[in-house]
Each structure stands twice: as structure tokens, then as C-alpha cells.
């Protein structure tokens with residue numbers, strides 16, 4: 327059984343995006359804090375206002391070291407608040423930090439900040455990525471150097487505002503919008519059900535877009551990321567294994583692994599495809615529910631072993647807005663499938 331340990335006991339951090347640069351592990355988390363905001367289904371309790379970068383030498387037993395703050399929301403002209411999940415990609419010796427932030431109009435978008443070193447400092451661009459929306463970017467660099475950003479998250483992450491998505495589309499509803507006659511959306515789950523009342527409908531997809539050569543913009547309109555089941559059809563909205571948020575993509579033996587959180591059914595799952603755009607065939611559960619509402623993760627190979635980085639709320643005694651980073655080894659079985667890890671171990 328995989329043993330887990332906490333990585334950074336001195337502060338609350340979550341949503342780890344992890345990469346190996348210059349032989350060292352770099353962790354780019356969200357930085358939780360006790361803002362006093364009440365908990366709600368729109369994630370109003372996640373009021374993160376800055377980002378830090380951590381480094382780690384030994385994922386089997388070591389603790390991560392804080393390399394300091396890499397930027398603050400006041401340095402991002404377009405973002406008012408809620409610096410949620412982020413990720414980093416390296417190209418030609420520069421590091422591109424792609425992050426989620428809520429604008430002054432209440433809409434989540436993705437931004438880019440650039441640095442010369444993986445520990446920053448990162449300088450944010452003055453505007454969000456054109457045509458970006460929602461949250462939880464995962465930036466994947468393929469073997470041919472092409473860079474793809476996967477993104478999207480439901481409920482507070484506003485992904486449902488952008489369905490159906492077509493290039494140039496604006497959100498179909500505001501937070502309490504009524505353009506579609508849906509004046510009283512009630513709770514976030516109710517809003518989801520109102521919009522997509524039939525649970526036999528296909529699950530709402532996340533999106534992926536190839537990045538421009540300068541890694542500052544989408545090079546194409548975002549495309550849907552479809553997860554299909556055994557029957558070759560998209561997983562249904564009612565399927566507890568369908569996508570909710572927290573995309574993470576990696577490649578192993580020529581196959582593309584699209585991994586994600588199922589949010590309100592509290593799992594980390596994975597699906598496998600033959601190219602970066604999918605479709606991805608659903609394969610199984612990576613992690614069962616943790617203490618906390620849900621988790622968010624990344625997966626890397628380091629010195630011949632694979633590791634799952636994620637978070638839970640054990641150290642904060644279940645406070646869903648104060649999360650702590652963890653790591654454990656991730657293993658494959660004899661059929662090449664990921665061995666499911668118990669979230670409560």
C-alpha cells in the first residue's frame with residue numbers, strides 16, 4: 327500500500343502542479359488562508375491572494391521548502407481575487423505560469439506570468455488569455471514541443487456558464503443571470519440540474535487549446551475534451567466518474583493520460599487516449615475520497631518511480647478551505663492499470 331506524507335506542515339497549500347526542472351521537484355500550489363469568507367457551492371471560501379513555489383528533493387520522505395512568493399493578486403491588473411489553481415511549462419529556457427483568477431466582472435479567466443527561472447519571480451501579463459474562461463489550467467508539453475492547456479471546472483469554476491461553447495461565445499448566464507429565463511438558480515447543484523435537466527445527457531466537457539509559439543495566447547479555439555465509456559459514448563452527466571475539475575495530463579509509453587477530479591462524487595479518475603485532444607477512454611479510479619470536500623492533484627515520474635501529489639483537510643480538522651499538500655507513490659498493476667489508492671489511508 328502506498329504510504330503518504332504531508333509535504334508542507336507549516337502552511338495550508340492545495341492544488342499542487344508538479345514538475346521536475348534541473349533534477350529538482352518544483353511544486354506550484356494554491357495558497358489557502360483563513361479569510362473568514364463563508365463556505366458555499368461557488369467556492370466563495372477560496373479567497374487565495376498570492377502564489378508561492380515550493381521545491382522538494384525526496385518525494386519518499388522529505389518536506390518541501392518554500393522558495394517564496396512568486397506574485398500577488400495586486401500585481402495582476404485584470405484579476406480582482408481568487409487566485410485558484412495554476413500550472414507551469416518551460417519553453418526555450420523561459421517559464422510560463424498559467425493561472426486562474428476572477429476578474430472585476432466576476433468571471434474567471436486564465437492568465438500568464440513569465441519568468442527566467444522556475445522559482446520566479448513571475449511577471450504577470452496585463453490581460454488574461456484571449457478567449458479563456460473558467461479555472462484549473464493544466465499545461466502539457468508534448469514530445470514534439472507543442473504545448474496544450476487543458477482547463478475547466480464546474481460550479482464555482484463557471485464551466486457550465488460556457489456550455490455550449492463556440493468561439494467568441496460569451497457566458498450564457500451571469501452569476502444570477504436570467505438571459506435564459508433561469509432567474510433563480512438556487513444552489514450550484516440545482517443550477518447545474520436546471521441547465522442540464524436530463525441526467526442522461528452527456529457530461530459537460532472540459533476544454534483544451536494548443537498554445538501560441540510565445541505561450542501567451544491560445545493558438546486555436548478551445549476544443550471539448552470528451553471522456554468515453556465502454557460503449558464508446560461520452561460519460562453521462564449522472565455518472566459519478568465524469569469530469570468536474572482539476573485536469574492533469576501526462577504521457578506514458580505513447581499514451582495520453584487525462585486525469586481529473588469528479589468533484590461532487592469525490593474521486594480522482596483517469597482516462598487514456600491516443601492524442602492530446604482525445605477522446606479519452608475512461609479507465610478507472612486513481613484515488614478514493616479524502617477528508618475534505620474533494621481533492622486536486624498532479625502525477626509525475628521522478629527517478630524511475632511515479633508519484634501522486636494531492637491535498638486533503640486532515641490537518642485543519644476537515645476545514646474544506648484549509649488544505650494540506652500530500653504525496654504518495656503511484657503504482658501500475660500487471661495489466662498496465664493504475665492501482666487505486668485509498669484516500670483515507
Ligand code: FUB
Pocket residue numbers: 340341356369372410411461462479571572621622
Ligand atoms: O483551489 C480552488 C479550487 O478548489 C480549485 O480550482 C479546484 O480544483 C478545487 O481544488
